[in-house]
Amino acid sequence: MSPRVDIYPSTADLESAAAREILHIVRLAIRNRGVCTLALSGGETPRALYRRLASLPPGEAPDWSRIHLCFGDERMVPPHDPESNYGMVRHELISRVPLPAGNVHRIRGERPPDIAAGEYASDLGRTLSFSGGRFDLVLLGLGDDGHTASLFPGTDVLGEREKSVRAVYVQRLSAWRVTVTLPVVNSARNVLFLVSGSGKKDIVRRVLASPGPTAEIPATLVNPADSPPHWMLDIEAAASIRPWTEVSGNE
Numbered sequence: 001m002s003p004r005v006d007i008y009p010s011t012a013d014l015e016s017a018a019a020r021e022i023l024h025i026v027r028l029a030i031r032n033r034g035v036c037t038l039a040l041s042g043g044e045t046p047r048a049l050y051r052r053l054a055s056l057p058p059g060e061a062p063d064w065s066r067i068h069l070c071f072g073d074e075r076m077v078p079p080h081d082p083e084s085n086y087g088m089v090r091h092e093l094i095s096r097v098p099l100p101a102g103n104v105h106r107i108r109g110e111r112p113p114d115i116a117a118g119e120y121a122s123d124l125g126r127t128l129s130f131s132g133g134r135f136d137l138v139l140l141g142l143g144d145d146g147h148t149a150s151l152f153p154g155t156d157v158l159g160e161r162e163k164s165v166r167a168v169y170v171q172r173l174s175a176w177r178v179t180v181t182l183p184v185v186n187s188a189r190n191v192l193f194l195v196s197g198s199g200k201k202d203i204v205r206r207v208l209a210s211p212g213p214t215a216e217i218p219a220t221l222v223n224p225a226d227s228p229p230h231w232m233l234d235i236e237a238a239a240s241i242r243p244w245t246e247v248s249g250n251e
Contacts, residue, residue, distance in 0.1 A: 003208065005231045007238040011196045014234045015049045018194055021232070022053065022137065025190050026062045029136040036062075037131040039072045039138040039180065039188070041149070042085025045196050046139065047092055054096035064099045068127050072138060073150035073179035074107035076116070084109055113167035113176040120178060121165040135188040138180075140229075142195045144203050145172075146217035150179035157181060158215050182221055191222060191229040198236040205240035 008014040022038075029036035040046070056062075071085055079087045086106040094104055105127050107120045128134060140148045150168055151158060157168040160181040167178050185191060195204055203217075208231070210220045222229050233241075 003228045003231050005208065005233065005238075005241070007233050007235055009235050011048075011234045014194070014196055014232055015052055018046075018049050018192070018232050019052045019056075021192065021230070022049075022139075023056075023060070023062060025137045026067060029131065029189075030063060030066050033131055033136075035066050035068065035130045036136045037068045037070065037128060037134075039070045039135050039184075040085075040089055041072050041139045041141045041194070042074075042088055043141045045141055045194055047088060049194065050089060050093035054093045061097070064097050065103070067099065068103045068105060068130065069094065069099065070105045070124060070127060070135070071107050072140065072185075073177055074109045074116075076109045076113055076176045076178070078110040079106070081109075107165075107178045109178070113169075113178055117163075117165045117167040117178045121163065124164055124180070124184075133187075135184070137190045137192060138185050138188040140185070140191060140193050140219075140222065142193060142200060142203060142207070142219055144199065146203055146207060146219050148193070148219045148222060149185070150177035151182065151218040151221070153216055153218060158218055158221065185222055186224050188224055189226060191224050191227075193219070193222075193229055193231045195231065195237045196234040198239060200237040201240040204231075204233060204237050208241050 008017055026036045074085050075083045077083045105123050108116045142148055145153055152170050155168050157166045160166055164184050166181055169176050207217055207219045210217055213220045
C-alpha cells in the first residue's frame with residue numbers, strides 16, 4: 001500500500017495537524033478497547049507537539065488515565081541527561097498532564113543495554129496486552145541516513161523477527177541504543193512519521209521514491225500490515241518529493 005502523505009505550509013501547521021491526528025487515534029482506541037497505547041519518539045521535531053498536547057484545555061484533552069505511554073527507542077543515558085528521550089517527553093508532556101505514573105513505560109537508559117532491553121520487552125508485553133498485543137500508534141521520526149527509532153543502516157537489528165526489543169550498537173555513533181524492532185512497528189494499528197525542516201528533504205525523497213523496502217534505508221522497511229504509514233511533513237521537508245510521489249493536500 002502506498003503511504004499517505006500530507007504536507008503543511010509551516011511547522012506550526014504540521015504540529016497542529018499532528019495533534020489532531022493523535023487525538024483522533026487516541027479517542028477511537030479508547031472507545032473501541034477502553035485504553036490507548038502509544039509509542040513516542042524523541043528528538044527535536046516532536047518536542048513542540050508534546051507541548052501542544054500538554055496544553056490542551058479540559059474540553060479537548062483526552063482521558064489521560066486511559067493512555068499508556070511507551071517509547072520507540074532510547075539512548076543509554078540516565079533520565080536527567082539532555083539526550084534522554086524519556087527526559088524530554090517527561091519535561092514537555094508527562095509532567096504537565098494527569099497521567100498515572102503506572103501508565104508511563106520507559107526504557108531505562110541508565111542500565112546496561114541488554115538488561116534495559118530485556119526489562120523493557122517484559123514491560124511492553126504486559127502493556128500491549130491491554131490493546132490486543134499491538135500499539136494503537138507508533139510515532140516515528142526520520143534521520144538523515146534513513147534510520148527511524150534506532151533502526152540504523154548496517155545494524156543486525158533490521159533482521160530481527162523474534163524479539164520485540166533489542167539493544168543495538170550503532171557503529172557510526174560509537175554508542176548503544178535500545179529500540180523496538182520492526183515486527184512491533186509493523187504490527188501497530190497506526191504509524192505516523194513526523195518530519196520537518198529542509199535538512200530532511202533529500203532523505204524524505206529517497207524514502208518515498210524507493211521502489212521497495214531496502215535495508216540501506218531502514219524507514220522503507222516500515223510497512224504496517226493494516227494500513228500504510230502516514231507521513232506528515234512541513235513544506236520544507238517535502239520540497240524534493242513532488243516529482244516522485246502523489247501527495248494529498250493540507251488540512
